[in-house]
Amino acid sequence: MKNLVLLIGNDINNISRGQSWKDLLQDVITFCHAGDCVQLDDKKPFPLLYEEIFLTASKNHKIRERDLKSFIAIKAAEIQGNSIHSAIRALRPAHILTTNYEFTLEGSTPLENTSLINEKFYSIFRRYRVGDTNYWHIHGDCLNPMSINLGFEHYGGQLQLMRNYVVSGTVYTSKEVPKPSLLRRIHAKEVYFHSWIDLFFTDDIHIFGLSLDFVETDLWWLLTYRARQKFHHKNVPVHNKIYYYIPEEYVAASKYKLDLLTANDVTIIALPGKDKLAYYESIVKGLGKTPQSSFHGCESR
Known part of the structure; x- marks a missing residue:
């Protein structure tokens, strides 16, 4: 579909x-020789768990972060593609944004x-x-291990640069990077899609396969800032739509998160999800039609 944008x-x-x-987490703990010190616990936010693993390994075994992230990059590169990756490529979207590190969406490792x-x-x-x-x-890619965004410090640095890009300028x-902020360039109608961030203010975006946990501070900040521009500051026009897809079976348990997404001007689309493959096939099939009408009748908020 022409101009289709996916996250x-x-x-x-x-x-x-x-x-x-x-x-993978258990393999990382083993690689870091941290099994006696670090215990997996769902109550630990992952970016802080990563810091615990790395700092424990750095202190006790002098492990360098470059070596740890190289290990993670190798593991990520072993992920195999499936029919959903192929179906997504067949849509020929204009842009695919992904938090994944490997290149299963591309179908092969890019040459350039x-x-x-x-x-x-x-x-x-x-x-x-x-x-x-x-x-x-x-969030980085496995060809550049140090770019893999895992830890709390890395999230903080990413968010700092994102806010500069949008609000204050770079x-x-x-000379290739625009110095004025994205807000100024939207005012001047000079948005040339230098960054994936531009798309959040200009194009409809369809989000799926992403839990959007609250540890994704960079994405939650971007959604919040966009919504503030639309409803509060009104410094720039925001006319695009953002859609978040979720299995129907998760809606009740995820109400707290869906309420926050709705407040941030995200449209929720719920589809039957007991069969994971069928769930993603239904999303891709719908996106192959006109997005505004393809999911008519699905539960939305």
């Missing part, structure tokens, strides 16, 4: 056979980084173009 998370990978996220600048650590401009689609790895030395 896709890790859950589509769970259809493929292989390690679960918990298995087409970002505005070559980012080693953060991911404001991290883009690969394959065919007619721009792929934005907003300080990059590259």
Whole structure:
């Protein structure tokens, strides 16, 4: 579909056979020789759990973060694609944003980084173009292990640069990077999609396969700031729509999060989700039609 923009998370990978996220965490703890000190606990926010694992390993075994993230990058690269990845590519979306580190969405490892600048650590401009689609790895990619966004400190740095880009302007030395803030460029009608962040203020975005836990502070800040611009500050026009897809079976238990998303001008679309493969097939099939009408009759908030 022309100009289709997707934001896709890790859950589509769970259809493929292989390690679960918990298995990966246990492998990371083993790699860091931290099994006697670190215990997995659902009450620990993951970015802080990562800091616990890394700092324990750094203190006790002098493990470098570069080595740890290289290990994680190798593990991520082992994830196999499935029929949903192929179906998404068949839509030929204009942009795919993903929090995933591997290249299953692309179908193969890209040969060229087409970002505005070559980012080693953060991911404001991290883009690969394959065919007619721009792929934005907003939390880093496994070709650049230090870019993989896992820890609390990394999230903080990413958010700082995101806010600069949107609100106050950038300080990059590259002449290719626009210096005025995104808000100023929207006013001047000079938005050229330098960054994936631009799309949150300009194009409809469909989010699926992403739990949007509250540890995703960068994305929650962006949703909140966009909503404030639309309803409160009104410094720039915000006419695009954002859709969040969720299995019907999760709606009741996720009411607290869905209420917050609704307050932030996100439209909720619930679909039958007992069969994970069928759930994602229904989303992709609907997106192959006109987005505004393809999910008519589904529960929305």
